[in-house]
Amino acid sequence: MAGYDEVYQRSIRQPEEFWAQAARAVEWDVPPPRAMSEHGWFAGGRLNTCHNAVDRHVHAGRGDQPALVHDSPVTGTVRTLTYADLLDQVARTAGLLRDLGVGAGDTVVIYMPMVPEAVVAMLACARLGAVHSVVFGGFAAAELAVRIDHARPKVVLSASCGIEPSRLVAYKPLLDEALERASHRPSACVILQRPQHPVELTPGRDLDWDEAVRGAAPAACVSVGATDPLYVLYTSGTTGAPKGVVRDNGGHAVALRWSMENVYGAAPGEVFWAASDVGWVVGHSYIVYGPLLAGCTTVLYEGKPVGTPDPGAFWRVVAQHGVRTLFTAPTAIRAIKKEDPSGSYAKKYDLSGLRYLFLAGERLDPDTYHWASDLLGIPVIDHWWQTETGWPVAANCVGIEPLPVKPGSPTKPVPGYDVRVLDADGDEVPPGVEGAVTVRLPLPPGTLPTLYRDHDRFVSAYLSRYPGHYLTGDGGYFDADGYLFVMGRTDDVINVAGHRLSTGAVEEVLASHPDVAECAVIGVADELKGQLPMGFVVLKAGCGRDPAEVERELAALVRERIGPVAAFRRSVVVPRLPKTRSGKILRGTMRDIAAGRPYAAPSTIEDPAALAEIAETIRET
DSSP, X not given: OOOHHHHHHHHHHOHHHHHHHHGGGSOOSBOOSOSOOTTOTTTTOEEOHHIIIIIHHHHTTXXXXXXXXXXXXXXXXXXXXXXXXXXXXHHHHHHHHHHTTOOTTOEEEXXXXXXXXXXXXXXXXXXXXXXXXXXXXXXXXXXXXXXXXXXXXXXXXXXXXXXXXXXXXXXXXXXXXXXXXXXXXXXXXXXXXXXXXXXXXOTTTEEEHXXXXXXXXXXXXXXXXXXXXXXXXXXOOSSSSOOEEEEESHHHHXXXXXXXXXXXXXXXXXXXXXXXXXXXXXXIIIIIIHHHHTTOEEEEEOSOSSSSSSTTHHHHHHHHHTEEXXXXXXXXXXXXXXXXXXXXXGGGSOOTTOOEEEEOSSOOOHHHHHHHHHHHOSOEEEOBOOTTTSSOSEEOOTTTOOOOOOTTOOOEEOTTOEEEEEOTTSOBOXXXXXEEEEEESSXXXXXXXXXXXXXXXXXXXXXXXXXXXXXXXXXXXXXXXXXXXXXXXXXXXXXXXXXXXXXXXXXXXXXXXXXXXXXXXXXXXETTTEEEEEEEEXXXXXXXXXXXXXXXXXXXXXXHHTOGGGOOOEEEEOSOOOBBTTSOBOHHHHHHXXXXXXXXXXXXXXXXXXXXXXXXXXXXX
């Protein structure tokens, strides 16, 4: 079997042949005449993504295999759908949408919690060739309204409520307010009534989900063009027009099917768990489409890493459902580590079936890597990608050839991605030198072909800075062995007295301190040096030390590891860091607070009160 280097070089030198071969794993209604053309990947081919994710497995005699396990500690329930069950529900839900006038090319907004019906809704849209746009459940009404106006859905699919560990989030008032604010009017809203919070439906507009699906005749799969859109996923808030990443049908199916086997090493019938949310790209790619395209059993988890009920929640799910591959964010592992530094909860469960832990979404600091690796005794694999790419750009491709791990690096570029590191003039930099991380065009299948209704913005945002390259917006470097190190967004590089300093490098040092659970570093203005790094650290649970003492130790540690050039003197212990619901630390907003600029809590924030705490901390230091 070919090793990584051979597979990677073939993908870069012979992309046409490489992806034509990968496309054979997908069932086509009309096979594409060729893989690459000026019209996009697999142009001229026709297929249906839902057929490939659901129907084909039932037709192959695997209808009794579990397709979806819904594990919900917040409701105390576990529910399993086989592939045959999933096919029945998806076909009937597609029939309901068809009866409401939804057809190929129409858009449907999905505003739902982590319940099986959310997955069913996405697949039902794909079945009809309709374009779904999932908005994270519980998003504020103003944000939902902006997305409704931009996507112009024919139908909105929603639920009566979402359930958090400590509270219930009523969706219906948020949806009603959003529709009052929006100028676009969908023809209908279909509401899933959850028993924890039934709601009154709006006559003439709202339909009861269960009743409507029960009365619908199943719909067949609609054949669509490979370059037709499958979904739109918005990545920005209300500043200007929303940024809607478009995903096509053909390239997406080929790339995700290929990635499941080659990046994640997952085989049909195995249990794959992406502990994310269907509102994010990880949920689209690796809760819904990737595992189902590969014929795996996927886990849909309605809970948290800690607090539902304890730091052993993830390990309980892994043991109970026989998870072979777990994919989550470093912030989830840091949350578990903070509450259970010794890993005692993991020791309560049989984790012998867990083969890999994949982490993405935030940079994986070496301390968290070592903690998880030592605890689990399995490969812990950092990998790096973006909403725009839809699947990994750099990873340790365990399905091809597991490579030695270097903590702090997502290993090497994934086949298909011609990753380069460029300086300000667009020239490649030598190993060890930081620059802008780019991908030389063409991008591989499955990545964004454009932004929804805004191709000019697509070109200006991603393609204009370095002609012939896609701009990732991240900075980093290759080492002498060809390993990629992604140090953070390019705006996370600060200038200290003329020296460029990566805040990611400082965070790496802070995270190595034995009492630090997680941290964030931002640049703050300084009259003398221009900018200085400032650290915010959260201490591990049970750490009873004087924060001032820890802060002094951190300053000494940065001086020792990076040197006096970092001029790192200020770090403050805080109870928590402000994060999005997907676990990303809001460094940009923290920079605005530190600079005294006006700021607004982003729509994606998990708890707005965390920003007020940071502002108060900065005022006091």
